[in-house]
Structure formats: structure tokens, C-alpha cells
Amino acid sequence: MDFEYSPKTRELQAKLLKFMDDHIYPNEKAYHEELKANTEAGRRWTALKVIEDLKPKAHAAGLWNLFLPKDTAEASGYQGAGLTNQEYAPLAEIMGRVQWASEVFNCSAPDTGNMETIARYGSDEIRARWLKPLLEGRIRSAFAMTEPEVASSDATNISTRIERQGDDYVINGHKWWISGAADPRCKVFITMGKTDPDAPRHSQQSMIVVPADTPGIRIVRPLNVFGYDDAPHGHVEMYFENVRVPAGNMLLGEGRGFEIAQGRLGPGRIHHCMRLIGLAERALELMCRRSLSRVAFGKSVAQQTVTQERIAEARCRIDMARLLTLKAAWLMDMAGNKVAKTEIAMIKVVAPNMACQVIDWAMQAHGGGGVSDDFPLAYAYAGARTLRFADGPDEVHRNSIAKWELGKYGSYGRDADAAVTRGS
Structure with missing residues (x-):
């Protein structure tokens, strides 16, 4: 397994990081201010101008539909970045650092999974009617x-x-x-x-x-x-x-729902998990910066042993989750979703739990501010916690992993195969 990022990925990483610095982070405050203003004006369920204004910039920068894999693009007749799962994964991580950022690049759920589903399994008529406007970002x-x-x-x-x-x-x-x-x-x-x-x-x-x-x-x-x-x-x-x-x-035809779900959920779980890793990275960064700037009991919070232990543990857990997710993405590319089923189930357990814990530690380091809207951590925690349900709850994936493991020593693991398509 070679986890060195391809030249194409490294080029896109550099572009994405610059776009995040130039346009996403500076607009985080504007995003929440517009949301609040819309709520007060009774327009809560309207598209946010701050996101809509950034979409043409992302398109012009060549950062549009990065998720669309080559085989799906070729099958549908439409063009995406043509990346493998392994190549797209680190880009999803960067976008995941801010929860609304993926939409700016037309790479947000559930649209990504729906576009892949329509591209793979839809008729020419369905693709023409729905895939084109979705890929162009005109509808959701x-x-x-x-x-x-x-x-x-x-x-x-x-x-x-x-x-x-x-x-x-x-x-x-x-x-x-x-x-x-x-x-x-x-x-x-x-x-x-x-x-x-x-x-x-x-x-x-x-x-x-x-x-x-x-x-x-x-x-x-x-x-x-x-x-x-x-x-x-x-x-x-x-x-x-x-x-x-x-x-x-x-x-695809009657009775083919599980077959479609298996094709849809594998890449989606890679996307979710890498976005969570990006969210956890952001939380760790905020935890480090905040703990260095606050003083308690005569020394900075960063000098407290408990803080250092949590920072070290967070670093370990994030890197382990990333490597496991990249392995799953690599295996999907090399051998297909079915062969990678155990790894896909594993990351879906590991990444949300890791993110919840790292964000929780970051909130603790921020004190009372950590649970307020002055920092993005409370909202990040809410998003990470829901992903212990979405695309299948922890318990289902753990059950499947255990059965497949037991299957190495007997026949019990065969019953786990059906669970790979269970989602929420």
C-alpha cells in the first residue's frame, strides 16, 4: 500500500488550502451572521448568499465536482475531477474542516451520493433531467x-x-x-x-x-x-x-435497492469519515491555540498535564483514523467495495467516535466558550455525533466486523454480508 498522494491530489490540495484561507475561513462569521439575520426576518429556509457567492469562485478555480470518479463520469457522459477514492479522500478532509464548505465545491452530502447513484444507475432520460443541473449546482x-x-x-x-x-x-x-x-x-x-x-x-x-x-x-x-x-x-x-x-x-429495476445502496454507501462513507477527520484536525488546532492563550493556576492551560495528554491522544487518534480510512479507500480502488467491506465498516465506527472525543476535549479546553456559538466546536460536535447513526449506527458496523472476524474461523461470518448496505 502506497499512501503517498498523487501529483494531481497534491496540486488540488494546494488549491483547496488556499481557497479555504482566502474565502472559507474569512466568511465563517458572515455565514452565521446571515443565518441569524434570515432567522430574524423569517427567511430561515432560503439559500445563503455567502455560499452562493463562493460557488462561482470555486468553479473558476477548478475545484468543482471533485468527488465524481472517473468511471462514473465516463459512464454518465459528464466530467468530474476523475479522482480515485484514495485521491479524493485528502481533499474531503480539507473541506471537512468547516462543515458548510463542501457545498461551495458541489461536494456535499447527500448530493454527492445521489449524483453517483443517478450517474451509475439512471436511464439516459433521468441523467439528462437531474444529473446535469445537480452537477452544475443549480439544484439540490x-x-x-x-x-x-x-x-x-x-x-x-x-x-x-x-x-x-x-x-x-x-x-x-x-x-x-x-x-x-x-x-x-x-x-x-x-x-x-x-x-x-x-x-x-x-x-x-x-x-x-x-x-x-x-x-x-x-x-x-x-x-x-x-x-x-x-x-x-x-x-x-x-x-x-x-x-x-x-x-x-x-x-436499475425492481428489487435492486440493496445493490444500489452498496454502490452508493461505500464512497459516501469515505467522504463522511475524511470530513470528520478534517473537523477533528480543526478542533485540535483550536484546542492548541486556546490552551496556549489561557492561564489557570499560575500556568497556561497547555502546560497542564491533562491538556498535554489529551493533545497527544488526539494526535494519535486522528492519524490512526486517517490511515485506516486511506487504507479503505485504497482497497476500494484496488479490489472493489465488496472486498473492502470490513475496512469500510471499521472506519465508520472509528472516525465518528474519534471526532466526538477530540471535539469534546477541545470544548473542555475552551471552558464555557466551548459550548457556545462563539466557537465552531458545539456545532461541530452535533454534526459528528449524528454520524454515529448516519450510514448505519455503530452497533450494526461492529456486529458486522465481529461476524466477519469470526468467519475466519467458521461459517458465522456469512450472515454479516447483508449488513453492509444498512444505513440511516
Whole structure:
């Protein structure tokens, strides 16, 4: 395994770091001020000018659609940066240092996963209608999978029905934690539901493309995470009530939902984990700077042994998480998602837990300010903590890892394969 970054990655890293210094960090305060002003004016669910103004700059700098891999770009007829998972991973880390930065580069979830899904599995008509405006950043999208009535960590539980009626499919179901659904720019959903409850367990589910303006889609409410509603993007509870779409909107065919999920979630987990590593790096930087500037009991906080232990432990944990994630990305590129399933599951456990702990230590070093909005740490913690659920909770991934490990010594590990596509 060679983890030296390619010349293309190093060039893009330099460009990204400069863009972050020139445009992202200087606009962090403006971002929160605009968000507050929109809230006070009753315009909370509108696109933020600070982000929209930066998108053309990112495009002009050649930092647009960096996530789109070469094979997907070639299959869809559209062009991205053409990077492998291993090449893109360190770029996701840089963007992850500020939680809203990825959108500036058209590299934010759930759009990245949805674009890859449409590019890989959508018809020419679906690609023309939805992929082009998504790649151009003119619209956004959502992925409708998780449901409140069932434990969605086991995706075979999903109870939303997708029923064929003539030339259409009719969708009925109750979803929640649907990221981006409240965003006024959200124009399309990729929705997971059951087409055949009597089929074999992993052939019951399908994915279908649903335009956001289709009659019968009802948004109930935005959901808060530790008090944050994450507007204007948001995560909502919603219903599909007799939502009718053309049969041609079905992706890949009935019963292929798990197959699509496996292709979608592998790269997405790399993206999530590397962004978390970037978030943890930022937290460690803030912890070091703050602890050097504060004095307690006659010496700086940085001179306190407990602070030094936490800084050292944070450094170790971040670097270990990065190396494990890069290994997973490398293995995906070399041998495919299925071969890398254990490593993908491992990083999904390791990275969110690492980030939560490092951010927690950073908040502690900041004192009371660490839990306020004067610093980005509280919001960062809320985001990192949710990723112990998103794309599958810790428990599911640990269970799978243990079964695969046991499988080396017997047959028990075979039952774990189905869990690789379980997400939230």
C-alpha cells in the first residue's frame, strides 16, 4: 500500500488550502451572521448568499465536482475531477474542516451520493433531467430512506410501499431524517421502499427517482440535532401520500435497492469519515491555540498535564483514523467495495467516535466558550455525533466486523454480508 498522494491530489490540495484561507475561513462569521439575520426576518429556509457567492469562485478555480470518479463520469457522459477514492479522500478532509464548505465545491452530502447513484444507475432520460443541473449546482437533492416506525438500521425493515399501477409507480410511506428535503433548492428525491414484500429478504426493496414537486409529498417539520435545525439544508419528517411517478423513474429495476445502496454507501462513507477527520484536525488546532492563550493556576492551560495528554491522544487518534480510512479507500480502488467491506465498516465506527472525543476535549479546553456559538466546536460536535447513526449506527458496523472476524474461523461470518448496505 502506497499512501503517498498523487501529483494531481497534491496540486488540488494546494488549491483547496488556499481557497479555504482566502474565502472559507474569512466568511465563517458572515455565514452565521446571515443565518441569524434570515432567522430574524423569517427567511430561515432560503439559500445563503455567502455560499452562493463562493460557488462561482470555486468553479473558476477548478475545484468543482471533485468527488465524481472517473468511471462514473465516463459512464454518465459528464466530467468530474476523475479522482480515485484514495485521491479524493485528502481533499474531503480539507473541506471537512468547516462543515458548510463542501457545498461551495458541489461536494456535499447527500448530493454527492445521489449524483453517483443517478450517474451509475439512471436511464439516459433521468441523467439528462437531474444529473446535469445537480452537477452544475443549480439544484439540490435528498435521499429518502429512514423511517420512524421501524428500526431503519436494518434496511429490510423499510415499510414504504412502491406499487406498480399501469405505467406508473405509486408511493406511500412515512420518512424522517431526510437531509436536504426542506431546502427550497431540493428538486428531486431518491426514495427507497418495498416493491415486493414476498420476495427474498434482500430483493424486496427498490429505489426510485421522485421529483420534489410531485403531488402527495408532505413535509411535516424540520428535526433538531442538539437544538440545531441545520437550515437552510435541514433534516425533516415527511410523508409520501399516493405519490405517482412514471415507471421509467425506477433505478436499475425492481428489487435492486440493496445493490444500489452498496454502490452508493461505500464512497459516501469515505467522504463522511475524511470530513470528520478534517473537523477533528480543526478542533485540535483550536484546542492548541486556546490552551496556549489561557492561564489557570499560575500556568497556561497547555502546560497542564491533562491538556498535554489529551493533545497527544488526539494526535494519535486522528492519524490512526486517517490511515485506516486511506487504507479503505485504497482497497476500494484496488479490489472493489465488496472486498473492502470490513475496512469500510471499521472506519465508520472509528472516525465518528474519534471526532466526538477530540471535539469534546477541545470544548473542555475552551471552558464555557466551548459550548457556545462563539466557537465552531458545539456545532461541530452535533454534526459528528449524528454520524454515529448516519450510514448505519455503530452497533450494526461492529456486529458486522465481529461476524466477519469470526468467519475466519467458521461459517458465522456469512450472515454479516447483508449488513453492509444498512444505513440511516
